[in-house]
Amino acid sequence: MAETKKIILKGRKVIGGKAEGEALVSMEPLMGWLNVNPQLGCTTERNHPLCGVSFKDKILVFPTPRGSGGFVSYGMTVNYNTNPAAFLYTKGNNLTIFASLVAQIPTVTDFDQDPLEVIETGDYVKVDGDRGIVEVIKRAV
């Protein structure tokens, strides 16, 4: 039987609430405005490893935002039911905050260790936004 490994990350609450699901990890920063398509629920940034990959219902993990204030369109995905289940990011600013305020999905940042070094795409992740606690169940190897 495959072994599972559990890791706990502690961070700061941005938006409360609970969510769980499969992680989708972007090792590159995410860019908004015309480079995210809320109807399709994916980044449309050319050259981006996740260009065209749906983030609907995923725990979306990324290092930072970059670019325009149109990053808020990641939050507009709720209008099309294509939104991620939660946002986890290493470091943000008001662009990530506005996206989360619009989507009202659990969001945690400023972790005790870099989530990109712990979480991989396909891991199962449980997010407790209010307590800022993220439980990572590693994909069975």
Next chain:
Amino acid sequence: MYLTDEEKRILDGEKGEIAQRSMQFLVEYGEAAGAERLIDLDGTVDLHPLADWVPKYAVTLDEIKELVKKGERFKVPTFANKPVAPGFLIDGWEKCGLPKNSDPEYRRKNMEALQPLIDMGMIPIFSCNYYLVSSFLPTVGQHCAWVESSAIPWANAILGARTNFDGCFHTAYLGKVPAYDMHLDENRRATVLVKCETELKSDIDYDLFGWAVGEAVNLEVPAIVGIGKPTTSQLVKMNSALNTGGQVRMYHIPGLTPEAPTVEAAFQGNYQRELSITRADLRRVYDKLNYATKVEVDFVYLGCPHYNIYEVYQAAKLLEGKKCKSLLWIMTNPSSYQVAERMGLRKIIEDAGAVLLSGSCPGALLETPPMRVMATDSAKQNYYLTGMFYPEKLDVWYGSMEECINAAITGKWSGDWR
């Protein structure tokens, strides 16, 4: 988050429902940001008219009209960036050839919708580089609430004012923002020394350099050395690219920007690392921005950020006596459009078969002329427009103003950069 007694009264609704809703927005935003308190703005607000960050706190046009009737005004000098909700053209719209944007009724309706904001005191500059033409700017240390990629580093780095990316109705109406990030001394210190190890010669060199630095440092605050004495056009391009290739909202150029007379003053003991940008780094960005194979160009776009009056002049001189084979748009800010008219530049541009427009851009209009292959001298517009076309592919060439205008005249791309 700590609130003063007056702020608590606003939150409790004593100053009316709109003030209450605006305060609810600031409190939810401030708490999500980890801010300890609000700060009173003593600088300016720059906002995208009618664009609300968070729909549940939106203030409607009818509500704004009611406030105007009661004699209410914005608390601080408030300037309109380009309209984005929706985007529309301020000047030249009759000649744009786009079905929606050349419709007089569409133009009239959208302009009319902004009147209540103007009645509140919003100054209708309508430009992404409003800071070049607003005739009123914040001074060093003043707290502001601005928007727009190139404008944020202009406020923080060039002017030494303090802003996050949060200009909107609510911040202008209450004259307050959460006190965090760029408002606090400790977050404005440089952490990374960026050495430019190639001579930046042309305007697009600064665009490429800005992108390369943005990708390398993202949210960090760099202290940049070795970039010579950039012109206004070059600084605007660099800022736009710094905040597109990355998220650089603050930087220092020791000896040039107001908070860093020296390298030591830029870091204030906070030095963490350094990196070099070489010609090879610029080449890598240039190759990334040339995302095209077909040499026949359908559409040439100049003016992201909006061309300043000198750029309009330079473009007009290149076009004088020529005829364009491909469609060429030159976008400026509405203020410079008037000067271009007075100088006869609009006529020179139009005699060459090109179009002078103001107040928007293809990305903000969400409407472009029919095209498969485009050329532009803007890293920002270049990189976002392909996202708008997804899943269709847009071929996009990148090069200097001269190369772009040459492409419009000949109908073919022949740019090369070294």
